[in-house]
Amino acid sequence: MSTPTRRDALFAALAAGTASALPAASAEEKKADERRSSPKRYEMKKSINLWAFPYLDKRMSLRECLQLAKDAGFDGIELNYDLESDLSPKAKPKDLQAIRKMAADVGIAISGLCSFLFWPYSLTSNKPAERTRGAELAGKMLEAAAELGTQNLLVVPGAVTIPWIADHEPVALSDCDKRAREAIAKMVPRAEKLGVSLNVENIFFNGYLLSPQDMIAFVDPFESKNVRVHFDTGNIALFQMPRDWVLALGSRIANVHLKEFDRKGTDHSLASFRTLLDGSTDWPAVLEAFAKVGYKGYLTFEYFHPFLHYPEALIYQTSDALDRILGRKK
Numbered sequence: 001m002s003t004p005t006r007r008d009a010l011f012a013a014l015a016a017g018t019a020s021a022l023p024a025a026s027a028e029e030k031k032a033d034e035r036r037s038s039p040k041r042y043e044m045k046k047s048i049n050l051w052a053f054p055y056l057d058k059r060m061s062l063r064e065c066l067q068l069a070k071d072a073g074f075d076g077i078e079l080n081y082d083l084e085s086d087l088s089p090k091a092k093p094k095d096l097q098a099i100r101k102m103a104a105d106v107g108i109a110i111s112g113l114c115s116f117l118f119w120p121y122s123l124t125s126n127k128p129a130e131r132t133r134g135a136e137l138a139g140k141m142l143e144a145a146a147e148l149g150t151q152n153l154l155v156v157p158g159a160v161t162i163p164w165i166a167d168h169e170p171v172a173l174s175d176c177d178k179r180a181r182e183a184i185a186k187m188v189p190r191a192e193k194l195g196v197s198l199n200v201e202n203i204f205f206n207g208y209l210l211s212p213q214d215m216i217a218f219v220d221p222f223e224s225k226n227v228r229v230h231f232d233t234g235n236i237a238l239f240q241m242p243r244d245w246v247l248a249l250g251s252r253i254a255n256v257h258l259k260e261f262d263r264k265g266t267d268h269s270l271a272s273f274r275t276l277l278d279g280s281t282d283w284p285a286v287l288e289a290f291a292k293v294g295y296k297g298y299l300t301f302e303y304f305h306p307f308l309h310y311p312e313a314l315i316y317q318t319s320d321a322l323d324r325i326l327g328r329k330k
Helices: 006-021 062-071 093-106 128-148 173-194 212-222 242-252 283-292 312-325
Strands: 045-049 076-081 109-115 152-155 197-201 227-232 253-258 298-301
Touching: 045 109, 045 312, 062 076, 062 093, 062 312, 076 128, 076 298, 093 109, 093 128, 109 128, 109 298, 128 152, 128 173, 152 173, 152 227, 152 253, 173 197, 173 212, 173 227, 197 212, 197 253, 212 227, 212 242, 227 242, 242 253, 242 283, 298 312
Parallel strands: 045 076, 045 298, 076 109, 109 152, 152 197, 197 227, 227 253, 253 298
Antiparallel strands: none
16 A cells, blocks of 8 residues: 555645535525425426427428437327328328337337317317218227327317317307217227227317316216316416316326416417416416326426427427426436
């Protein structure tokens, strides 16, 4: 063993002096900083909807989107069914199975399947042809969800009004309710056989199922574990509090959309929704409500406007915001 030199002794003294000069962390400093992140960690899973990626305008392939979501730290990604993309009526079972394998190879779960097609082909339309086409597409979505290996299919059961479709003919509430119940009832046996949950989403802007009590009265009579709720925090945020819905719906919630909303100003369009944390949602209260009812599933950020420039920034920003909401930041 070598004998310590004068230089070694000098460095040791300097190190000791520097350490003693540093103030000890106070008890207050050792606590979680609530300005940075939730001091409580929640066990829900992070997910993001494909609409936040520049996929439909073909600036990114589906594989690139899956990989970006994985690289950004998401546990899952929610895919969208439409008329033209990889996920459409054109897709055969083998095509959907290939997407499922692609996600598995990337290492990200498919957290659910949803679609904008429930609007132009509403299950409660006054036009029989639109209702028939809507039921046909919903059936294809059910099959697609099973092939993709997800248990979650978001369903919009009907609409009294559809503000974003200019020529939509308003549907009488009584007709809307009757048609919606009939449409979902026809889907239940197939959903149960496939092991896919029909998750009814609260929309509010469609003039139907406007309260947690309305939603419960719609879902419960089916008496099926495959008819549940897809709760969206942003869709009711203009006039109601998300935490109240969570506490009322409880274990009926199978999947969740996290949409940020700013109650201070809105033009009542999809542009009203904001990036996470850039709004008026009381996220600590919402997360506590989810924890109280025992929800441990996916929290999926839904956003309709991929960034025009450097679109991956939105994905990383969202992942960081979710880490703070969930208390994952150290």
